[in-house]
Amino acid sequence: MSALEQSRHLATAIPGPRSQDLITRKKAAVASGVGNTMPVYAARAFGGIVEDVDGNRLIDLGSGIAVTTVGNASPRVVDAVREQVANFTHTCFMVTPYEGYVAVAEALNRLTPGDGDKRSALFNSGSEAVENAIKIARVYTGKQAVVSFDHAYHGRTNLTMALTAKSMPYKHGFGPFAPEIYRAPLSYPFRDAEFGGKELATDGELAARRAITMMDKQVGAENLAAVIIEPIQGEGGFIVPAEGFLPTLLQWCRDNDVVFIADEVQTGFARTGRMFACEHEGIVPDLIVTAKGIADGMPLSAVTGPASIMDAPHVGGLGGTYGGNPVACAAALATIATIEDGGLVDRAAHIESLMKDKLGRMQAEDDRIGDVRGRGAMIAVELVKPGTLEPDAELTKKLSTAAHQAGVIVLTCGTFGNVLRFLPPLTISDELLLEALDVLELILRDL
Template sequence: MSHLEQSRHLATTIPGPKSQALIDRKAAAVSRGVGTTMPVYAIRAGGGIVEDVDGNRLIDLGSGIAVTTIGNASPLVVDAVAAQAANFTHTCFMVTPYEGYVAVCEQLNRLTPVAGDKRSALFNSGSEAVENAVKIARSYTHKPAVVAFDHAYHGRTNLTMALTAKVMPYKHGFGPFAPEIYRAPLSYPFRDAEFGKEMATDGELAAKRAIDVIDKQIGADNLAAVLIEPIQGEGGFIVPADGFLPALLAWCRANDVVFIADEVQTGFARTGAMFACEHEGIDPDLIITAKGIADGMPLSAVTGRAEIMNAPHVSGLGGTYGGNPVACAAALATIETIESQGMVARAQQIEALMKDRLGRWQAEDDRIGDVRGRGAMIAMELVKAGTTEPDADLTKALCAGAHAAGVIVLTCGTYGNVLRFLPPLTISDELLVEALDVLELILRDL
């Protein structure tokens, strides 16, 4: 458990004077293009709490966007980072390699639900891993095109902006984008209900809709890869209907198309399984991981079938900082913590608690259109009362109220109307219940 007192406490209004001074310094020093969600500056964090410079303790339902899955300043990670930093912080794995990189790849090969002989490669960010997965797929298939999906989010670099669906704030004014990127319709059960119950509940039918688009607009002979988040993150925590992912995978296998699962936000126990693909029993050709992999240290990876991962020529993959030794030490400690402390089961407990509570709200409040998600990756989609029309204003107001009351929550979704919950798996039931109590009061007041 964290050294930090695990209770919500407001010593000042939000933001307090010290945070406000830092907000002013940021405005004078940092590009305005870098936005912030909360008007507070953190000084310590651990368990389910973030403490700011004014002494306010906030309940954390964001985990730094699904990064600090095992809680901030997790003891094994802190010790591993300190020990590695004392030995060396960098040599570049491509110059004088080190065991930590190899050990992380061994663990990824052991843990990821890819069938058969596997290989991995390490990078710095989710975006960088996505780009490299595309490079690997193109190298293996000798084909150019890549399909991504409606509502997808895959990053902020040029190629990953092309793969990302939402224009604001991610793409507006930053083009032109990389070519040979195409988009297919996702299975989005809540929205697909508008096309009839069958489309909303039958994943195979939704997959047929997507495959028809792919066949007509791109053609399998031109397609290197299909790239998909097993549960969409920024797009709205959308869980596809059962059967959608297996049907897509079967089509990819039949047509020599690489199936890439982007598990950047869903990986490492977040969804109540080590990886979200396990819920549907699928084994992708490549899996992309980042975020929760190293508890806050910058690291990402691509893991996949050996014959695909080995397709690029020697030195075709890499980067100066890829698989940094300190980040690798953090990753090994993170994986050990997840496994030794039963974090997968803890995510399942969080899901049960949250879905029970949010489900009761939904039954009483017709502004809650949908409650969905898996594990500690849960969302509530807000609509105008009695309709399916997205209510971004209500979502924004609910978030602002939560922030003022000392609860860190995030929004997402193409329409800006989804409240997403990503608590660290180390949060106590008491803190989680208190955060939900706060949100319920605010929602009633609104």
Template sequence: MSTLEQSRLLATEIPGPRSVELAGRKTAAVSRAVGTTMPVYAQRAGGGIVEDVDGNRLIDLGAGIAVTTVGNAAPRVVDAVSAQVTEFTHTCFMVTPYDGYVSVCEHLNRLTPGSFEKRSALFNSGSEAVENAIKIARSYTRKPAVVAFDHAYHGRTNLTMALTAKSMPYKSGFGPFAPEIYRAPLSYPYRDGLVDKELATDGEVAAERAITVIDKQIGAGNLAAVIIEPIQGEGGFIVPAPGFLPTLRAWCADNDVVFIADEVQTGFARTGAMFACEHEGIEPDLIVTAKGIAGGLPLSAVTGRAEIMDAPHVSGLGGTYGGNPIACAAALATIETIEVDGLVTRAQEIEALMMERLHRLQAEDDRIGDVRGRGAMIAVELVKSGTAEPDPELTKALTSAAHQAGVIVLTCGTFGNVLRFLPPLSISDKLLIEGLDVLALILADL
């Protein structure tokens, strides 16, 4: 348990004077292209609280975008990192390898869905892992094309920008992008239901729509891989209709197409299962992980069927920092914390609490068009009263007011109208309820 006081406190206006000073230094020293969500500078964090340099304590409903799932400065992670730093900080696994890298891969092979023989490889970021998953799939199939989906987010590197759907702020002005990337329609139950109730509720029907596009516009004979987030992240926390993922996965198996699950945001207990694929019994050929894997340290991985992972030539995969020993120590401690502290169950408890409160709020306010998500990955889609028209202005005003009130919330969605909740699993019910109460009051005021 964190030693940081677990209560919201507004010691100054937000931003406070020290944060204002640091913002001035940022403007002078950091590229203006690097934006920030909140005008405060963090000093300490733990449990469900982030404390800024002015002494304000903020309720954390973002977890560093799903990274600090086990909490900031989680005790086991702190101890493991401290011990590793005293031994060595780096040798490069490709030069003189070490146990930590192998141990992380063994755990990933054990934990990820699928009873088949697996292999793993470690990298630094989600984007880098996605790129390597595509490399592996192309090497294995000897085919070039890749299909991603509407509203997808897979990263900010050149290849992953091509996979990502949203132009601003991720792609605009940065092209040309990698070729042989195609897009298919996703199952988006809330929006699909506005035009076709069957499409919204029957995932098999939605999957057949996507498969028809893939068949006609690309062809399975040219397709190396289909990559999909089991629950979309930046795209709006979209949970596909039941049956969509299994139907798509079965089609891939029948057509020698590698099925890649991008679980960068959904992995490691976030959705009330160790991995979101488990909710529908999906066993991906390759699974990409990052974010919650190492308690805040940069680490990512690709895990999958041994014959696919072993397809690239020796030294075809790697990177100077991939599987850094400190990050590996943090990952092993994070996995232990999730398993020993029962954090999968804790994510389910958070889902029950949040869904009950948000559905009550939805019943009282027709500007809440949809409430969706799983585990501690919950979203509210905001619309203009009496319609289903996205309301990004309301979303922006609500988040800005929440930040002023000491509650960290994030937005997402293709239309900029989705409020997303990613609390650390270490947060208390009391803080969670208080954060939601603050948001409800703000929404009423707006």
């Protein structure tokens, strides 16, 4: 796999003939509700490059939506998966358990913020882990209500759709949703400055008090089992709350017997320049939900927290046929080892420096770039109409489409559809990363 050349190369127009044939086959075989960002079909991937079936080599600034953090087909992960597959692929941990599950739980208990006696439970997807975190919080507190935030994304299952803020495409037409879900205002510095003034945009504690007032008045702490929040919002637009917002919320939860759940599905495992994003403000959530980058592409997720909370559900109340699959566990252990031994937490911080420097210079020359934000290798630009704060979703779509045609994989996000997000693998070279940003700069000038 290392023979996959780490350079951008366009052998055909995008999409090429083989991808076009697969697009036709997909339309005839796959439900139309399953969409695609890129009009190409992958054949190989390694490091910072995805090669399609037509031989085009694309610079990867998406990592499969923050999944292949240590790089696609990372050698240590490949070796671990091969060894495990040769031994056994499944027994169900609830029937015939195996060491890999226990070892992953031990690693999570060690890595997540906070000291003391911890427990973990493993599942398949981020949505599934979020639902189980809510179950645990409800049993532990004996309460039912849950608060999530504006612009939140927590998944596509029924309960997680209720927690998710954006209607299209995630919720539209799929209701009714799970009850006892409430929404509070987030700290969104770029847009809070527009509607609430500079103080609200920069004072995280003030923004948290706004949310707490809503929770007190509309829900009541005596009814509230959990508050769930992404320390940096993902699908909502890579929104980094103002400093002080998260600690103030956490303290209120502590004071009111409310479980504070950090959804670190997209932000976890070195993505933001810390092992977990909540570490940037030194907070220790009651429960941490992880997935995506945990196993370099194998389906695995987890909930981790103090034994006093995690052990609240009765025996048999947590689990699932495939939860903590042995192959996925082997991949997770190899992924964690790669992050720790390879210094990838520091690498993410270096990527942040490179990207913010380049994007900041672009912003200074182009008033359509309203904001550059994020942490580590989780960076975004919010595009606006010139001289305003009005979201420009059309420009965002044109820019991302042109980038795809030029051989750069980028993703969009945001409640208003006007955010371009960058999630490069931490193993991408500086040269590839800067080349991709140069391509985007040229396209933006042409547009």
